[in-house]
Amino acid sequence: MKKTYITLSFVFAGLTLSAQNKHTQAADKLYNRYEYIDAAEEYLKLVSNNKADNYVYRQLADSYYNVFNTVEAAKWYAKATEEKQDAEVYYRYAQMLKANGQYEASNKQMEKFASMAPSDQRAVAFKKEPNYIPRLTDQQKMFDSKNMDINSEKSDFGAVLANDNTLYFASARNTSKKSYGWNDEPYLDLYKATRNEDGTFSKPTEVEGMN
Incomplete structure (x- = not known):
């Protein structure tokens, strides 16, 4: 009887994975080609059609992370981390929060990252000086920057x-x-x-x- 249950478990797991691959195939293909903007649009369609799961939320977050859309990346990392993730997800989430000026929230995610990967040099540096960004922003401004006439709206x-x-x-x-x-x-x-x-x-x- 145990063998039957084990076999059925593998079958159901395989069916679930196949369904996920089918739903995310178009988006995953774009993501794997580094076409992150188009990939995000495809993943968002899955969200709109109630076909999204934690995998989709993470892929959405990573897509926005890779194009430095910090607001959207943080939004979807928040959704993805409603379930346990690997250490790198918490690190990326922390970076997006930090880029958005949410330093305390960023530190909370870095604490999670550091607890999961204590020997990682990024974790070591954080534990040594977790509040370096506020300290830097409190320093006296040394120079101003402004656009020149030859600058464009693009990069x-x-x-x-x-x-x-x-x-x-x-x-x-x-x-x-x-x-x-x-x-x-x-x-x-x-x-x-x-x-x-x-x-x-x-x-x-x-x-x-x-x-």
Whole structure:
């Protein structure tokens, strides 16, 4: 009789896994291709259709984590951690809460992470100084930052000013090009602008032969 029960348990477990794979197949395929924005949309459809489970909640959270959508990531990590998770989930949840300025809530999740993975260097660093972010924010501001006229609404970074006063930088401002599946942003191109004597910059142009 015990053998019968054991066999039936494996059968039911297999059926449950098959059903999950069937429901999440489209979303999982996108996720495994690093197309996190589209993957999140597919997982959200499962939520809307009442076909979501803890696996879907975690995949949703990880999708948003990978594109640094901190608000949505924290929302779905909260849902996922209603059931016990592995240590990395609590670490990621903590990072998203910290990015949202929720330091006390973040520390609670880091405590869980540290208790599950005490030898992890991230846990060791946290236990040594758990409140370093508030301490840093209390320090006197050393400089201000602001957008320049040549900045776009998209990502602009990696600027290097050459000796001839040419500024080179990467940008995702060309929205006419195909978007990158990872974050649904345009692919990066290399741009240049000339620094004028008054400190302003000329209109950026693409670097020929590099894009």
